[in-house]
């Protein structure tokens with residue numbers, strides 16, 4: 088014969104596998120077999136039955152944690168016979184009586200059919216079932232508490248992890264203002280170990296808090312209000328004696344009240360978010376926007392200027408061509424007109440060259456072609472090219488200092504060097520009415536430094552930086568005074584930078600300007616594509 092308690096357990100397993108829907112059922116599942124075994128022993132003991140006799144008494148347990156389950160059991164057993172409120176209820180089924188016991192609060196044990204369920208037996212059984220109920224409640228309570236404690240521990244662990252790893256600077260203060268918790272970011276922010284302030288610093292009494300105006304917001308939080316401060320700049324490490332004194336940071340500060348179950352504020356949380364990077368990005372964006380707008384404006388000004396720049400030489404060409412057709416012209420007059428037409432043509436060609444160069448630079452199509460270049464020769468070419476033009480304005484063009492012959496050969500892009508020098512000398516002549524233009528080149532460290540010095544009109548200080556930008560002319564108000572598209576210097580700058588050098592200017596209004604540029608000496612750099620920024 089199969090062991091009764093074993094049968095019971097098997098049956099119980101079956102019942103639970105169908106009904107175990109929530110954790111409570113699982114708890115009962117764990118503890119019930121034990122109690123049912125105890126109950127079986129008790130029955131066997133009370134009734135002094137053994138072996139086959141016990142079969143009649145076999146417990147058919149059903150533990151219903153839900154009333155719907157209990158109802159289905161009751162339906163199965165048809166009508167109860169007896170008072171359901173009693174702890175033991177009688178059911179009639181298949182010509183037999185069954186006896187059901189309610190386990191306080193937890194469900195029902197249905198016991199086997201037995202004729203000999205006399206009053207005494209039921210009474211004794213009642214006590215056992217009650218006890219069983221109590222134990223179940225207790226064990227369930229313990230389980231519940233353990234689960235709650237586990238939940239609490241988990242939530243504490245999560246909270247502490249979140250707080251420690253948070254990029255926000257967090258400090259928690261009790262109802263008296265004493266600091267009770269801080270995170271890692273707090274230590275980095277103030278440059279202090281937590282031990283320096285924890286349980287010592289009082290946010291309500293601090294001088295720094297008062298002086299920075301934070302106290303007003305702190306007090307509002309203690310009154311239950313969640314406060315967001317306007318963004319501000321502050322140097323946290325400047326207050327402590329940190330080496331270097333720290334830096335100004337942009338901060339977004341928020342203060343939250345923490346309320347207890349009675350709704351009273353017993354803690355406040357102060358958080359600082361370092362938004363310096365965001366502010367920087369915002370500023371950069373604004374600058375980029377301004378630059379884009381400025382660039383748009385300059386392009387429009389450039390187009391307007393361009394039309395003037397093309398029209399003037401064009402008018403010259405058309406006008407003097409017409410004059411040339413006149414029947415009576417002296418030889419000198421003819422030559423003069425032809426010279427003007429030639430100059431106008433050259434001026435147009437210049438502008439077209441500049442426009443082509445700048446668009447090549449913009450699209451990154453300019454290549455650097457390195458070859459062994461005689462620098463002295465390039466300077467000499469430029470001097471001889473502009474000699475006549477300078478003389479016409481009564482300006483002398485001097486090569487002040489050339490390189491010693493053996494040092495004059497440099498690996499660089501000779502076309503670019505020529506173009507830079509031409510632009511600078513051309514400008515020096517254009518913006519001068521008297522004096523001398525000096526050109527020089529000397530080796531300084533790993534670089535060759537060139538300068539082109541004139542005694543011209545000079546450049547206003549506030550324009551010194553912008554003249555290297557595209558479409559800029561030194562003085563926008565005086566835009567019509569000198570011909571030019573405002574591209575020469577930006578092309579020169581792009582070329583100098585492509586060669587790995589730098590360009591700058593020193594100037595004084597009315598006295599003249601000195602344009603400097605450098606290129607690496609004897610560079611071995613590989614050819615590269617240009618990109619205009």
Ligand code: ADP
Pocket residue numbers: 510514515518541543544545546554559560561562570571572573574575576577600
């Ligand atoms: P452009 O000469 O065609 O206007 P550039 O790019 O060559 O264009 O020069 C930009 C501006 O820089 C000029 O409009 C002028 O105001 C100023 N500039 C350049 N070189 C000189 C110089 N040597 N002396 C005075 N101003 C100069």
